[in-house]
Amino acid sequence: MSAPLPAEFALIARHFRQLAGPGSRDLQDDAAVLAPPPGRELVLTCDAMVAGVHFLADDPPDLVGRKLLRVNLSDLAAKGAVPLGYLITVSTPRDTPDAWYAGFADGLRQDQLAYGITLLGGDTTSTPGPISLSLTAIGHVAPGQAPQRAGAAAGDGIWVTGTIGDGALGLAVARGRLADPSGHLLARYRLPQPRIGLAIGGIASAGMDVSDGLVQDLGHICRASHLAADIDATAVPLSEPARAAGPDWLVACLTGGDDYELLLAIPPAQESALRRAAQAAGVAVARIGAFRPGAPEVAVHGDDGRNLSIAKGGWSHF
Amino acid sequence: MSAPLPAEFALIARHFRQLAGPGSRDLQDDAAVLAPPPGRELVLTCDAMVAGVHFLADDPPDLVGRKLLRVNLSDLAAKGAVPLGYLITVSTPRDTPDAWYAGFADGLRQDQLAYGITLLGGDTTSTPGPISLSLTAIGHVAPGQAPQRAGAAAGDGIWVTGTIGDGALGLAVARGRLADPSGHLLARYRLPQPRIGLAIGGIASAGMDVSDGLVQDLGHICRASHLAADIDATAVPLSEPARAAGPDWLVACLTGGDDYELLLAIPPAQESALRRAAQAAGVAVARIGAFRPGAPEVAVHGDDGRNLSIAKGGWSHF
Numbered sequence: 001m002s003a004p005l006p007a008e009f010a011l012i013a014r015h016f017r018q019l020a021g022p023g024s025r026d027l028q029d030d031a032a033v034l035a036p037p038p039g040r041e042l043v044l045t046c047d048a049m050v051a052g053v054h055f056l057a058d059d060p061p062d063l064v065g066r067k068l069l070r071v072n073l074s075d076l077a078a079k080g081a082v083p084l085g086y087l088i089t090v091s092t093p094r095d096t097p098d099a100w101y102a103g104f105a106d107g108l109r110q111d112q113l114a115y116g117i118t119l120l121g122g123d124t125t126s127t128p129g130p131i132s133l134s135l136t137a138i139g140h141v142a143p144g145q146a147p148q149r150a151g152a153a154a155g156d157g158i159w160v161t162g163t164i165g166d167g168a169l170g171l172a173v174a175r176g177r178l179a180d181p182s183g184h185l186l187a188r189y190r191l192p193q194p195r196i197g198l199a200i201g202g203i204a205s206a207g208m209d210v211s212d213g214l215v216q217d218l219g220h221i222c223r224a225s226h227l228a229a230d231i232d233a234t235a236v237p238l239s240e241p242a243r244a245a246g247p248d249w250l251v252a253c254l255t256g257g258d259d260y261e262l263l264l265a266i267p268p269a270q271e272s273a274l275r276r277a278a279q280a281a282g283v284a285v286a287r288i289g290a291f292r293p294g295a296p297e298v299a300v301h302g303d304d305g306r307n308l309s310i311a312k313g314g315w316s317h318f
Numbered sequence: 319m320s321a322p323l324p325a326e327f328a329l330i331a332r333h334f335r336q337l338a339g340p341g342s343r344d345l346q347d348d349a350a351v352l353a354p355p356p357g358r359e360l361v362l363t364c365d366a367m368v369a370g371v372h373f374l375a376d377d378p379p380d381l382v383g384r385k386l387l388r389v390n391l392s393d394l395a396a397k398g399a400v401p402l403g404y405l406i407t408v409s410t411p412r413d414t415p416d417a418w419y420a421g422f423a424d425g426l427r428q429d430q431l432a433y434g435i436t437l438l439g440g441d442t443t444s445t446p447g448p449i450s451l452s453l454t455a456i457g458h459v460a461p462g463q464a465p466q467r468a469g470a471a472a473g474d475g476i477w478v479t480g481t482i483g484d485g486a487l488g489l490a491v492a493r494g495r496l497a498d499p500s501g502h503l504l505a506r507y508r509l510p511q512p513r514i515g516l517a518i519g520g521i522a523s524a525g526m527d528v529s530d531g532l533v534q535d536l537g538h539i540c541r542a543s544h545l546a547a548d549i550d551a552t553a554v555p556l557s558e559p560a561r562a563a564g565p566d567w568l569v570a571c572l573t574g575g576d577d578y579e580l581l582l583a584i585p586p587a588q589e590s591a592l593r594r595a596a597q598a599a600g601v602a603v604a605r606i607g608a609f610r611p612g613a614p615e616v617a618v619h620g621d622d623g624r625n626l627s628i629a630k631g632g633w634s635h636f
Contacts, residue, residue, distance in 0.1 A: 129447020
């Protein structure tokens with residue numbers, strides 16, 4: 001027989017081959033093959049996104065692609081890693097229009113350029129369910145310099161990048177529960193800004209990105225580091241639109257997900273190094289509290305000095 | 319607030335933490351961090367599996383986990399790679415019973431032991447659709463030794479490992495269309511045997527695994543290498559149960575998917591090296607044809623010397 005190009009491979013050629021970089025073998029092989037940067041450690045992370053759970057079925061497909069890439073880049077940023085490449089799986093209903101793939105790939109293409117990363121490999125399949133996506137991102141870091149969740153010490157300051165809560169409020173905007181005259185909140189919800197380029201290696205004693213809510217995520221560092229944490233709610237940086245939403249939304253800001261800012265433990269002796277690194281990267285950083293000895297807990301102090309009562313620290317899928 | 323362990327993280331702790339190996343940070347971090355083996359190239363591959371497409375919703379979950387891992391290990395085997403680790407994403411309906419996760423993780427555990435690989439990281443999410451899984455596997459290989467699909471030369475022999483067609487016939491058994499008194503065909507469909515350990519690096523000029531059907535997959539090598547291929551249908555190794563199914567099933571064997579055997583281009587000067595490597599790995603290998611100059615096509619010669627007519631070379635998802 002002659003060897004026709006089945007539709008699955010034509011789809012890959014049409015939309016995804018343009019994204020392929022060194023080591024990808026043009027997506028025409030079983031696997032990517034690449035030489036890791038000598039003398040560096042690898043950083044690997046993956047996330048799944050499902051229509052109806054992580055994004056809305058009628059979200060613009062370019063934004064879906066960009067968000068999928070960026071949530072993973074945010075995990076690399078939390079380890080101080082330089083992005084190297086990524087692999088994706090794309091499971092779509094059979095009636096998905098070609099324009100969806102074109103838009104999705106175009107979003108990936110835009111962010112590949114922005115973050116200096118290329119596609120290494122992937123898999124496309126059909127599904128009888130909603131669009132289901134996964135992405136594995138790979139980066140590299142100097143040996144021993146990737147901060148762990150378990151590395152915080154009592155007395156370390158608790159720092160965050162950027163502003164907290166815009167993602168949660170943006171979701172409220174998308175659901176019609178909050179006004180957003182400037183469009184800032186919705187934009188922040190739809191398109192995370194991973195803090196790639198903030199050189200926290202050797203500076204942060206612990207680090208992670210805020211994806212499931214500040215309080216819950218800080219709880220992870222507390223548990224992993226066997227420490228308690230105090231944060232000052234008034235020190236948590238809020239964007240102007242988040243402030244404008246008013247105090248009723250403060251708990252949503254502290255517990256909602258989708259911030260994709262970095263949450264860092266910084267020893268006092270490293271504070272000036274952090275400020276220099278932040279300035280070099282053009283990223284705002286703010287100290288919001290400190291770790292102390294004690295059973296893992298996160299105490300949130302309000303503007304009257306009393307603790308805020310927070311029933312649920314963040315988002316869980318189950 | 320105190321920092322409770324949300325259900326999602328409890329699920330990970332209960333079922334998946336036991337699988338975590340070096341570099342995984344016990345699945346309690348945003349990313350895995352590991353030093354790549356010095357002086358080796360990385361080999362990376364990923365596959366998605368969706369209930370109702372790649373497996374049946376009531377398939378035993380341990381077999382689902384093992385198949386997910388093994389289809390990816392098969393891609394590493396096709397590049398002659400030594401497995402290093404893997405990441406998974408698991409998207410499940412909210413009513414998925416705990417026993418499903420326990421069985422799924424136990425299947426992964428069994429095969430981790432069998433193949434010397436550990437879990438590096440992952441993501442669990444809910445889905446309103448069917449169970450959707452993805453796995454990214456990472457291996458390593460000596461620099462420049464991973465065979466490409468594009469590396470075959472005219473005159474190279476076409477070789478396969480093991481037997482071809484059992485997966486396709488096993489699917490027919492699962493659908494009640496074929497008898498399987500020994501259970502061999504169904505077992506082969508349910509549980510691929512990735513040819514990890516067959517040291518093809520430096521021996522094969524091209525290689526891939528047979529996952530979408532021998533004829534279609536050979537067409538990929540032809541297109542990538544700009545060659546035509548002749549295969550002798552009578553030389554294609556069939557298992558005893560596949561032979562017993564009779565000649566009506568031969569085309570299904572040559573075009574059905576799920577073999578997970580290796581399809582290799584072997585220069586004549588490397589044939590004895592391949593035989594030695596195969597003997598060392600305990601894997602049967604057979605020469606089924608050769609590449610020749612010409613436009614990409616796969617000619618399948620039957621036992622009367624005439625070409626078999628094959629309408630569709632293999633499986634496409636779209």
